[in-house]
Amino acid sequence: MHTSRTTLALAALGAAAVTLAGCAGTSGDTESASSDAASETTTLTVYTSEPQEKIDEIVAAFGEDHPNVDVEVFRAGTGDLTTRVATERTAGEIQADVFLAADAATFEDYAAEGLLVEYTPADADALLTDVVDPEGYYVGTRIIPTVIAYNTSVIDAPPESWQELADPAYADQLVMPNPDVSGAAAYNAAVWSTTPELGDEWLAALAENNPVIADSNGPTSQAIATGAQPVGVVVDYLVRELAAQGSPIDVSYPSEGVPYVSQPAGIFADTDNEEAAKAFVDFLVSERGQQLAVEQSYLPVRSDVGTPEGAPTMDEIAILSPDLETVQNAQDAAVETFRDLFL
Template sequence: MSRRFAVSLAGLALVGLSACAGGDAPAASPAATDGAGDAVSGTITLYTSEPQAKVEELIAAFNETHPDVTVDVFRAGTGDLTARIESELATGEVQADVLLAADAPTFENYKDQDLLMELDVDTAGLLEEVVDPEGFYVGTRVIPTVIAHNTTAITTAPASWQDLTDPQYRDQIVMPNPDVSGAAAFNAAVWLLNDDLGEPWLTALAANQPVIADSNGPVSQAVASGAQPVGIVVDYLVRDLADAGSPIAVSYPSEGVPYVYQPVGVFANTDAEAAAMAFADWLVSSEGQQLAVEQNYLPVRTDVDSPEGAPAMADLELMEFDLAEVQQRRTEAVELFNRLFQ
């Protein structure tokens, strides 16, 4: 093995790096949109389960409004994030300033442990369902879990959750692992608590032997590639892939869709409160929500339209649930899920 090789390896990597650096460097905004001149600055650490590319776009857009705030990102699945936060708590304090991740119960837990700071965010114009009445967190996009199918392999799409228990879908279904995906854990609880579905439905679904992929990303890929032509997955990924050309389509089940709303919260021990609040506020602002829609999410603002191809919020049948009960029984639901779907 040669020194020359090592040098050329390093060289190549550097060339690759510099060739692409600057490609999406946030344009230092020449005109900060408001004339208020409240130049917020500082560095915040964001823990999020947003896809890497989306969160980087989001920060670039945020920096057009707030060029002096640096956002360091740590991206992982919600399960991985909560595990990290727990181990940080055990050895000291939480390293993150802002958490932007899947589901409200996670935030309820942190609120109960007094880890969150009350938000200073303008909630006018937001959907009522996504705002914490006590003001410690606020939803940033509506993310329903839906049924996706591969349009080459499946001609009549499953129209309801009940349809999925039909034996014709045996070995055809793929869904995310609730140990990893916060949305999946949340859904498990919502399904379990739903009067029409509940444990009998989960048992019947398990009988069809779905493949349990790690998170929503691999689920959507499996459906698009046809590995399993039917998937239980969050809706925006399906639109992303369809936009890119994959043979994939979505159906919103007739019983209603469980949904999470990717809340944002600020940790109480933050040392960059102003920057963290500016970030949270921007996420639910008109600009932030426009970007969310461009990124194929359903918006939390009533004055911003759904992305193309998605139902308007008013037409969307959301599955009702009691947040406290979901929070209380989530662990039980995940355990049941793991037992049934082993």
């Protein structure tokens, strides 16, 4: 897939060159061969739905410990990424080494189709159990709950439950991300659809309030912060970031519980750079990688790095977390229902 070789292979070639040169008795050639091997660069391709600024910070931090790995990033919404992967499969080979995107259901599908390398990170014992695939094909890298957000300059008493969003009082005031673009939104549609106290009946009632459907969570949060649509459904870290920047926005964690995605990472079986890919996944869930996640306003997947200022811990949040197989089986139909009702 890629013309460059893995770091491990380069190291092995370098060692072989040193040995051969030593047998010939030319120390100058030995030093030259070692230097050439050490300077070789592995190119690692990452497909991700991470915001560009955040993935740039991740790549820079990873590069501090792995200067010989050149990380190339293709950034898009999860829906666009999965379309790209499908197109590349049809053409013969997936061009990414690592996939870092929103929802575990996508990774379950890829694992079932034999597209992922079986790999459990070295630090897996330090992670929340729920984010580690028991079969070892992917691992969650940050906790991203979806919440109700509201503009504090417009809304005095924010809704405290998903049910309240269907109240006619919120007609023409709501905004939500599009599940055709956002992996988190697609996952949320499946969770809502399979939650007994919500379900398709609630979605239909919510649609009666004529919410604006934004392309993704970013524009959704901006619409709430500006007051264009003063109440909305959005991932919580964006609310924290905008509030820290001075926007009149706050978060409400619905009483029924919140769905969350864990932004999993997995390694494609087509990779020619498996060792570098493993190192990148290891970094994402390492103590340093998770400290960076907290600095980026995410809830971490390990308990030894704290949480963002003002953010709750996982045990302080009511979670909507149905069986993953249930969500996986329901997601396509739930997204189609969402399209019919809202788009």
